[in-house]
Amino acid sequence: MNADALRGHMDALLLSVLEGEPLHGYAIIEALQARSGGSLSVPTGTVYPALRRLEQAGYLASEWATVGGRRRRTYRLTSSGHRALAGERAAWREFTGVIGSVLDPVGERLGREG
Amino acid sequence: MNADALRGHMDALLLSVLEGEPLHGYAIIEALQARSGGSLSVPTGTVYPALRRLEQAGYLASEWATVGGRRRRTYRLTSSGHRALAGERAAWREFTGVIGSVLDPVGERLGREG
DNA sequence: GTTCTACATGTAGAGTGCCTATAGGTAGAC
């Protein structure tokens, strides 16, 4: 998975894995990998700054916890974050539609239209 | 269409519009806009440097022409460019599959699988 | 005759955001 392609979609990814349940950074990375069938390895240097950015934007809220002697910062979606996620999903559908229409112009995708 | 989302997919877009016929920069921008139904407006400051980059990579070849008193640099896909385009298409399918699997985990996309 | 729009190419500099590399620390296995 090319790293550059992810740019601009990281927020959607992070908000999405936090939709079901609050998670801490390390667990978010594992969840991303699990959900993608192992093909998405997001480095910590990407995730932690992104989570802070999303918290600062009001989409996430965090609190510290200590489990088994280890400190964790657990993030959860705010109501603003839920709305942002809905927007990200809509943007994703529009994005794939637009790029798809250029990569597979009408007449070349007959096999896929059923 | 958010500008950041395009990052990493511009090459695929450019190679794709050049697949059918050689075009010059200005015409490429119009073709992109036409194929996307008007939602893709790629600025010249993006396209011209990208075309040079792709030519330098060996995916495109260009030659000058003068039409109606105006100079045009017309680009065409090389055979290497055709292979690159095939790779970009495969990468696009993988990319949308992976992101999609995170944004719409199994169990939430029942309505779209029929 | 000059102003506007469309056509056509190109560069400089800024901004974004993801990456690599590094740093620090706990716990349990061996």
Add this chain to the structure above:
DNA sequence: GTCTACCTATAGGCACTCTACATGTAGAAC
């Protein structure tokens, strides 16, 4: 006492796209 897994975090680099600007022709409008 070393290794691996767990856990958070920052600094600096880099690649790509954007905005803004520079330059020029052609034809229409007025």
